[in-house]
Amino acid sequence: MLRIALTGGIAAGKSTASARFGELGATVVDHDILARRAVEPGSAGLVEIVRAFGDRAVRDGALDRAALAAIVFHDPAARAQLDAIVHPYVFAMARAADKQARADGAQVVVHDIPLLVEAGGGEDYDLVVTIAAPEEVRVARMVESRGMSRDDALARIRSQASDAERSAAADTVLDGSGTAEALRAQVDEYWQVHVPAH
Template sequence: MKWIGLTGGIGCGKSTVSRMLRDRGYNVIDADEVAREVVRGGTSGLKAIVQEFGDVLLPDGDLDRRKLGQIVFGNPDRLQALEAITHPLIRKEIARRRQTLEDMNTPLALYDIPLLFETHAQANFDKIVVVSCTRNQQKERLLRRNQLSESEIDMRIASQIPIASKETEADFVLQNNRDEQHLLKEVERLDQWLKSL
């Protein structure tokens, strides 16, 4: 099975591209979705986070992502502590899902992984696709969709490798820097490229 890494910067529209690929019948495993699952209420992942970071829970017992984000973004040591808890759990679940797809003789699957380059995972993939846009577009999109301050957004963008660096290591760069019609054309171009693999 061809294993394709799909990545980009925060706010570049990778989730939208993932959704469009799913609509076209592609198998896409979403790292963010898995990351949420491994720290759901009652999981060993959530218990380990509370043990490490203290009271980072919402009144209903779920993880308060914003509160945790304020602790770890801009603090490399705390971010590393969080990743030491979550990354092994995420890797285990991804491996299970990938094996299921392989057992079904799936010819190609994509792994939507925001921190592909940050976690030095390039060697794990047959090909890498980067969804790209400008830094200003990243900020605009994040301001629209999140209840984050501009400084929180700047910290999150700064915690990732710059998009230009990711583009140089990509096998395919999808530009999400215009309107939805342009994005549809870019996804069509990606679709053709994936079919050629």
């Protein structure tokens, strides 16, 4: 079973690439979904978050994402504390997903991991693919499609690993600066070269 880690900065095109890998036949494990599962109401993850950040992090028994973002977004130490709580649960669920995929006979599993570099997990995979796009392209996408202000978009981008750090961790860098069709074509080419017996 070939295990590929797919990463990329916000608005670089990673979701487009992830979807295309799924269309080509890969089993896709979305770590954002796992992260949400890790902090569902009643979860051990949510209990730890409340212990660390107080009741202001929850509303009506569920994680208040906006409130938590306000706490950790401008505080690197708080963000690191949050990551230290959530990441072990996500990694445990990812290992379980791998085990299930192997049992199901999957040949290729793509782990869609936005914070791969930040979490330091790249060496756990057979291949690492980064989707990269210039900062200005990403800012424009966030302003247009997500309604963010330019300052908010830049702050979000700069709170993540840099393109250089993600590229250094990658075996392959795909260009997400163009159209979705152009990126899908790159994924197709990558699949032809790197995925055996498909």
